[in-house]
Amino acid sequence: MSEMDSKFAELHQIIEAHKDWPGALMPVLQAAQEIFGCVSEDVQKVIAEGLGVTLSEVYGVATFYAQFSLQPKGEYVISVCLGTACYVKGSQAVLDKLSEVLDTPVGSTTPDGKFTLQATRCLGACGLAPVMTINGDVYGRLTPDQVPAIIEKYRTPA
Amino acid sequence: MDIYRAHVLVCGGTGCSSSGSATLIDRFNEKLAENNLDKEVKVIRTGCFGLCEAGPVVIVYPDGTFYSHVKPDDVDEIVTEHLLKGRKVEHLVYVDHSTHEQDAEKSLDEINFYKHQHRIALRNCGVIDPENIDEYLAMDGYKALEKALTTMTREEVIDEILKSGLRGRGGGGFPTGLKWKFTYQSQADQKYVACNADEGDPGAFMDRSILEGDPHAIIEAMAIAGYAIGASQGYIYVRAEYPIAVKRLSIAIDQAREYGLLGKNIFETGFDFDLNIRLGAGAFVCGEETALMHSIEGKRGEPTARPPFPAVKGLFEKPTMLNNVETYANVAQIILHGADWFASMGTEKSKGTKVFALGGKINNTGLVEIPMGTPLRTIIYDIGGGCPNGKKFKAVQTGGPSGGCLPESLLDTPVDYDNLIAAGSMMGSGGMIVMDEDNCMVDIARFYLDFIVDESCGKCAPCRIGTKRMKEILDRIVEGKGEEGDIEKLEELAQTIKSTALCGLGQTAPNPVLSTLKFFRDEYEAHIKEKRCPAHHCKSLLQYKIDPEKCRGCTACARVCPAEAITGTVKQPHVIDVKKCLKCGSCMEKCRFGAISRE
Ligand SMILES: Cc1cc2nc3c(=O)[nH]c(=O)nc-3n(C[C@H](O)[C@H](O)[C@H](O)COP(=O)(O)O)c2cc1C
Ligand code: SF4
Ligand code: SF4
Ligand code: SF4
Ligand code: FES
Ligand code: FES
Numbered sequence: 001m002s003e004m005d006s007k008f009a010e011l012h013q014i015i016e017a018h019k020d021w022p023g024a025l026m027p028v029l030q031a032a033q034e035i036f037g038c039v040s041e042d043v044q045k046v047i048a049e050g051l052g053v054t055l056s057e058v059y060g061v062a063t064f065y066a067q068f069s070l071q072p073k074g075e076y077v078i079s080v081c082l083g084t085a086c087y088v089k090g091s092q093a094v095l096d097k098l099s100e101v102l103d104t105p106v107g108s109t110t111p112d113g114k115f116t117l118q119a120t121r122c123l124g125a126c127g128l129a130p131v132m133t134i135n136g137d138v139y140g141r142l143t144p145d146q147v148p149a150i151i152e153k154y155r156t157p158a
Numbered sequence: 159m160d161i162y163r164a165h166v167l168v169c170g171g172t173g174c175s176s177s178g179s180a181t182l183i184d185r186f187n188e189k190l191a192e193n194n195l196d197k198e199v200k201v202i203r204t205g206c207f208g209l210c211e212a213g214p215v216v217i218v219y220p221d222g223t224f225y226s227h228v229k230p231d232d233v234d235e236i237v238t239e240h241l242l243k244g245r246k247v248e249h250l251v252y253v254d255h256s257t258h259e260q261d262a263e264k265s266l267d268e269i270n271f272y273k274h275q276h277r278i279a280l281r282n283c284g285v286i287d288p289e290n291i292d293e294y295l296a297m298d299g300y301k302a303l304e305k306a307l308t309t310m311t312r313e314e315v316i317d318e319i320l321k322s323g324l325r326g327r328g329g330g331g332f333p334t335g336l337k338w339k340f341t342y343q344s345q346a347d348q349k350y351v352a353c354n355a356d357e358g359d360p361g362a363f364m365d366r367s368i369l370e371g372d373p374h375a376i377i378e379a380m381a382i383a384g385y386a387i388g389a390s391q392g393y394i395y396v397r398a399e400y401p402i403a404v405k406r407l408s409i410a411i412d413q414a415r416e417y418g419l420l421g422k423n424i425f426e427t428g429f430d431f432d433l434n435i436r437l438g439a440g441a442f443v444c445g446e447e448t449a450l451m452h453s454i455e456g457k458r459g460e461p462t463a464r465p466p467f468p469a470v471k472g473l474f475e476k477p478t479m480l481n482n483v484e485t486y487a488n489v490a491q492i493i494l495h496g497a498d499w500f501a502s503m504g505t506e507k508s509k510g511t512k513v514f515a516l517g518g519k520i521n522n523t524g525l526v527e528i529p530m531g532t533p534l535r536t537i538i539y540d541i542g543g544g545c546p547n548g549k550k551f552k553a554v555q556t557g558g559p560s561g562g563c564l565p566e567s568l569l570d571t572p573v574d575y576d577n578l579i580a581a582g583s584m585m586g587s588g589g590m591i592v593m594d595e596d597n598c599m600v601d602i603a604r605f606y607l608d609f610i611v612d613e614s615c616g617k618c619a620p621c622r623i624g625t626k627r628m629k630e631i632l633d634r635i636v637e638g639k640g641e642e643g644d645i646e647k648l649e650e651l652a653q654t655i656k657s658t659a660l661c662g663l664g665q666t667a668p669n670p671v672l673s674t675l676k677f678f679r680d681e682y683e684a685h686i687k688e689k690r691c692p693a694h695h696c697k698s699l700l701q702y703k704i705d706p707e708k709c710r711g712c713t714a715c716a717r718v719c720p721a722e723a724i725t726g727t728v729k730q731p732h733v734i735d736v737k738k739c740l741k742c743g744s745c746m747e748k749c750r751f752g753a754i755s756r757e
Binding site for chain 1: 172173176177210211213359360361362363366398399400436437438439440441442453454455456457458459460474515517518519523524555558589591592593597602605606609615
């Protein structure tokens with residue numbers, strides 16, 4: 001079975017398990033986002049069929065929530081906190097610097113598919129503000145001049 | 159149960175986890191085993207202690223020594239010195255920011271940060287292992303549920319909550335007992351209780367810490383609420399961004415089921431109750447009650463007009479009682495200790511305590527729980543330790559995107575629902591962000607509107623279009639393109655949006671602008687009329703200048719300038735071409751003679 005096939009098999013299992021739940025669409029979409037890294041049209045179709053709802057309903061929900069992305073994300077997802085505590089302590093400058101170093105606008109993925117740069121709201125680590133995460137690793141008390149070295153670490157894998 | 163002679167409490171809250179507390183736990187266990195202490199000393203991972211600024215935090219009991227900023231390499235020393243030989247590791251002991259005191263003999267309650275606090279909602283946070291139901295039970299856990307089910311009628315439970323004066327901690331401040339009563343009075347074959355753990359205020363993490371540090375308190379309270387209103391099923395709606403909270407809550411629910419505290423026939427009383435977790439997916443508006451219920455139903459999280467109120471027609475069209483996490487966190491204590499006990503704390507119309515997430519330009523970033531009526535000044539200076547680096551305090555923001563910024567002159571305001579509104583802000587869910595002289599208040603207002611524009615669901619025009627217009631005006635003001643009349647336009651738009659938006663998000667969206675206009679109007683005017691940012695924050699309005707008197711002509715600045723904006727010959731005063739200057743600030747950092755200034 002190819003990797004894609006096994007992912008779809010997993011999705012079918014999730015759909016089966018949630019089918020009779022009230023309000024199953026959200027948990028199923030969340031699982032799909034987790035499995036595929038995004039909810040593409042193919043995935044939406046499978047979900048619509050499996051849960052017996054229209055594709056437009058699935059699309060409507062998938063586009064409403066920020067957590068679901070229709071396109072795949074980069075290998076490393078960089079999330080800079082623009083929550084109030086971080087903003088007040090200068091996280092915008094960190095975000096600007098990242099955008100400059102990666103040469104990509106906020107909310108986009110680099111052409112080589114390596115980095116996705118995005119802004120998020122409070123990560124709950126306000127004590128370390130300004131904060132960013134790269135695939136879940138937390139970097140705190142950031143200043144813009146630390147950015148190039150951090151990115152370099154991910155560009156050249158050890 | 160095993161008896162240990164000492165306990166090492168390691169904070170497993172989000173802040174400390176981010177700075178590596180999990181590694182500390184592993185290291186402690188390793189080192190204790192190496193020294194044959196693992197049967198004598200127990201390591202416990204707790205929820206947030208509150209003083210996240212000092213993280214990772216470790217407390218050693220029975221003596222209560224408070225270690226801060228602990229690194230993995232420090233663990234050896236704590237084990238071999240403190241735990242083996244009984245000598246405290248002085249250099250790791252927490253230093254009080256406000257007094258610069260480092261006193262190993264001081265217990266937790268004597269530290270300034272904790273001294274003014276009173277912990278009800280946070281009582282178990284940082285005290286028990288949230289993944290172990292036995293520890294919750296040892297702290298009188300589920301006794302309130304037992305008391306309610308076995309000795310009180312449903313009406314008595316509701317009455318107790320009513321009399322306590324508890325009001326909703328999610329922002330609105332609606333009397334909790336009344337909400338319970340209304341839902342109780344609704345007739346239906348099925349009712350639901352729900353918990354709002356969507357915590358949307360960006361910069362606040364009270365609810366998260368309660369869920370992470372004391373999940374059983376929420377489960378117990380929801381079961382009590384279910385009994386009172388007649389619901390057998392509950393939902394907890396948690397932000398997807400809170401993975402640790404979700405995990406601990408799931409563990410807690412499983413354990414409660416195992417112990418028969420959730421499920422069928424609880425305490426042999428015939429009462430059935432169970433809980434499910436539903437995850438949010440990154441939409442601030444889903445914190446609004448009708449939107450939240452649509453989201454649980456698996457739909458787009460758009461608000462709908464009320465009435466009908468959820469107490470009549472909520473989740474899946476059934477009567478539903480929604481409370482915030484912190485509201486629930488008070489319930490078991492009220493049932494156990496009585497309404498009078500709770501009502502003895504606080505002010506006339508705001509009873510009990512409130513948890514705040516203190517952040518921004520403040521020394522002691524973290525979570526604080528204070529009795530209602532505590533003045534802002536006490537929170538910011540005595541507990542928070544004031545602004546770092548000797549900077550001057552400018553404003554404190556409460557209420558998140560729906561709230562306002564209060565200036566120095568209002569710091570003696572006692573914190574409660576009504577006083578904060580009277581002062582020009584609101585209680586909100588508990589975000590409290592301190593700003594200093596370097597923060598531009600116009601930019602802060604713009605920041606909040608930016609958030610609103612991002613998060614507006616787009617269903618109604620005043621909010622969708624009106625907030626965008628307001629943001630455009632603010633964008634232009636911070637870029638130095640503000641025009642005469644912009645302030646009046648902002649005020650006009652604000653009033654229209656407030657009175658015509660469909661849900662609370664839109665209705666309160668203009669508040670940060672209105673409050674900054676009220677208290678910091680001069681900053682707006684300086685931007686518009688003088689094209690000047692008094693806080694030296696707004697880039698477009700900055701000007702870098704070289705003082706010819708001070709310039710030695712060393713050329714250092716010209717060499718770092720990315721825009722080649724600086725010219726001059728060696729040993730002659732240099733000049734900056736303001737048209738070319740990108741305002742990056744590099745030259746100012748480089749000049750060793752203090753010749754470059756910014757204004
Ligand atoms: C835009 C908007 C966002 C909200 N966000 C939250 C939230 O994150 N958490 C919360 O508990 N209440 C939030 N509320 C308030 C809820 O609608 C509701 O009043 C509250 O959860 C009721 O619980 P309480 O009475 O215990 O406070 C929000 C309201 C609005 C209008
Ligand atoms: S006020 Fe804003 S968030 Fe609320 S319904 Fe209207 S558009 Fe949506
Ligand atoms: S670095 Fe300072 S002293 Fe040297 S040329 Fe520039 S302004 Fe003059
Ligand atoms: S602020 Fe930056 S761009 Fe402007 S003169 Fe100085 S170094 Fe050059
Ligand atoms: S505001 Fe950034 S972590 Fe809380
Ligand atoms: S997360 Fe450790 S003290 Fe708050």
